[in-house]
Amino acid sequence: MAKKIVVLNGSPRPKGNTSSLVAEFARGAKEAGSDVTVFELDKMDIHGCKGCFGGGKNPEHPCVQRDDMDKIYPVYREADVIVLATPLYYWNFSGQLRTAFDRLFAVAECDPNYSNPKKDSVLLMAAEGYGFDDALSYYKNLMKHLGWKELGTVLAGGVMKVGDISGHKELKEAYELGKTVAGGNGL
Ligand SMILES: Cc1cc2nc3c(=O)[nH]c(=O)nc-3n(C[C@H](O)[C@H](O)[C@H](O)COP(=O)(O)O)c2cc1C
Structure with a gap:
């Protein structure tokens, strides 16, 4: 089944290394018959969580704030797989991804037990170095x-500038993971 x-893409660089991983992942997933929606978070108007614990009253607009998260919520609700894509910024996810992810708490607030909707997940990351351990532990x-x-992740x-990822084996890994995830057999 499709x-x-x-994809929540937390990189601000549309042609950057994370976005290249996203493009290859999406290509594989689409070829295998899946619907893929990519949100370029940096281009969106998404504000930080206010920590008000006042959300969840209206499932159509789970958060008290009205901004571009209202474009993400309905797609998020329906999604089987959430792909977190981000450059490594100071050993963690980018602020763009962290900010959007915090706001998904409003969907859990719609449930009396604060239960989150059950999803499958994928992590795609790019970095200048190889210090992924802290981000991986957080994830x-x-x-x-x-x-x-x-x-799968x-x-x-070893990628810093836009285009550095060209020819790297991780592009093929992302493509293959997209195919596998869309086909239903996670790695
Ligand atoms: C604010 C900032 C923090 C960064 N922190 C790290 C880091 O902790 N470790 C690392 O290896 N690279 C770090 N980098 C380098 C990026 O991860 C690297 O350039 C990556 O390829 C960017 O991905 P993008 O092309 O998707 O934007 C940082 C870059 C920026 C701008």
Whole structure:
């Protein structure tokens, strides 16, 4: 069955290394018959969580704030797979991704037990170095907390400038992961 896949791309560089991983992942997933929606978070008007615990009253607009998260919420609800794509910024996800992800808490607030919708997840990352350990640990703790199933990660180290990732094996890994995830057999 065709999967619904949503990509939250936290890189501000449309032709950058993370975006190249996203493009290859999406190509593989689409070829395997899945719907892929990519949100370029940096281009969107997304504000930080206010921590008000006042959301969840209206599932159509789960957050008290009205901004471009209202474009993400309905797609997120329907999605089978959430792809987190980000450059490594100071050993963690970019602010763009962190900010958007915090705001998904409003969807959990729609449930009396603050249960998050169950999803599968993928992580795509690019970095100048290879210090992914802290980000990976954060990601794994987050997935454990949410109860989401990890389907695979692609971590492209050694890439700094736009275009550096060209010819790197991680592009093929992202393409193959897209195909596998869309086909239903996570790695
Ligand atoms: C604010 C900032 C923080 C960064 N922190 C790290 C880091 O902690 N480790 C690292 O290896 N690279 C770091 N980098 C380099 C980026 O991860 C690298 O350039 C990556 O390829 C950018 O991905 P993009 O092309 O998708 O924007 C940082 C870059 C910026 C702008």
